[in-house]
Amino acid sequence: MNLSENISGKVVVITGASSGLGESTARLLASKGANVVLGARREESLNKIAEEINEQGNGKAVYLKTDVTIKSDVQALINKAISEFGKLDVLLNNAGLMSIAPLSEVKVDEWERMIDINIKGVLYGIAAALPIFEKQESGHFINISSVAGIKVFSPGGTVYSGTKFAVRAISEGLRHEVGGKIRTTTIEPGAIDSELKYGSSHKESVDFVVDFYKQAIPADSVARAIAYAIEQPADVDINEIVLRPTLQEF
Template sequence: MSVQDKVVVVTGASSGIGEATVKELTAQGAKVVFGARRQEKLDSVAQTLPEGTYAYQTVDVTDFSQVESLVQLAVDKFGKVDALYNNAGIMPMEPLSNGNRKAWQQMLDVNVMGVLNGISAVLPIMHQQGYGHILTTDSLAGYRVYPNVAVYSGTKYAVRAIMEGLRREEIKNNIRTTVVAPGMVNTELYKSIPDETTAQNLVDTWNESDHSLLPSDVAQAVTYVIGTPQRVSINEFNIRPTIEF
C-alpha cells in the first residue's frame, strides 16, 4: 500500500478533511494539487507542506472551468492525475418548513454539481492515461435521513447514485471509484448552518469526548484507499466514531 509519487487532485482543501488529506498525502510521498475558494487558507496550508510536493490555486467547484483548470494544473505540473478527491461540500441544516430555497440551491450546486464538474474535468485525462481513481466525500447522511438535513441527505444520496453509475460505466476504462462516507467529523462544516443555535449545538456534540472523528482520521482512510493496488477497488468506505449509532 503506497501513494509514493501518485498525483492527487483535492478540492475543498482549505480546512477540515481536505486540508488534512493534503497534508497526509504529501507526508506519505504523494504529489498533491489542491484548491478551494479561500486564497489565504490555501496559502496557509501550502506553508506546511514539503517543497516540490504540491501546487494549488483557488477554485469554486460550482464553476466547471475552474475545476478543469485545477485538473490541468496537475497535468502541467506533474504530468498525470492518478486520483481526484471531490471533497468540497456544505451543510446548511434547517427544517424544510423554513423554505430556504437559496440554501437548497447552494447545496445542489456544491454537493452535486461540484462532484459532477470534477468527474467531467478529469475523465478525459484518465481515459487518455488508461487508468484513474475518483473519490468523493459523501456522508452517513447519504444512507439515513435525519430531521433538519433532508436536502443535505438528498444531495448525498445523489452522490452515491452518481458514483455507482460512474463505477459501472468506467470499469471498462480501468477507472476506480470510491465513496468516502464519514459520520460526525469535527470540521468547519457547521459554519454553513444558518441558525446559530443549531450550529453551536452541533459543535458542542462534536466536542464531547469521542463523539466525533478528527479530520486526520478520514485523511488516513482516504490515503489508504488511494494507496491500494490497481486490482483493488474499495467502492464505499464508511467511517464513524465508534460510539455513533
C-alpha cells in the same frame, strides 16, 4: 512491497483543501510522497498549507483558487495538475456544504448552494478528470458522501442528505460505466471535526449540530481511510468506506 509505497509519486487533486478533511488528506498523502494539487476559495489558507507541505520535503504541493460551483474553475484545477506534473492519478471531490434546517424554514438559497457544491461540484470534477483518466487508461475518483447519504439526517438534514444520497448514486453509476481501469471510491464519514457544522444560518439547527459534533473524531481519521483506498494495487477497487465515531449512534 509496503502498500503505502503505492502513494508515492501519485498526483492527487483535492477540492475543499483549505481546511478540515481536505487539508488533513493533503498533508497525509504528501507525507507519503504524493504530489498534491489543492483547490479551495481561500487562497491565503491554500498558500500556507502548500508552503508547509513543501518545507517537509516529501511530496510537492501546488494550489489554485477554486470555486467548485464554477465549471471553468474546476477544469483549471485539473489543468494545473497536468501542467505541473504531467498526469492525474486521483481526484478527491471533497468540497461540501452542510446547511441544516427544517424544510418549513424554506431556506431555498441554502438548498441551491448545497446542490451547487455537493452535487454539481462533484459532476464538474468528473467532467474535467474523466477524459484524462480515459486517455491514460487509469485513474481514481474519490467522492465524499456522508453517513447522511445512507440514512436521512434528522431533524433538518433532508436536503443535505438528498445531496449526499446523490453523490453515492453518481459514484456507483460512475463505477459501472468506467470500471475496469478507472477506480471509484465513495467515503461516508459520520461526525468529523471540521467547519462543516457551521454551514447553516438557522440558529436552532446550528446549536443542535454543534452539540451533535461534540462526539466528532479528527479529520485525520478520514484521511487515513482515503490513503487506504489509494494505496491498494491497481486491480483492487475499494468502492465504499463508512466510518463514524464509535460513540455515534446515527
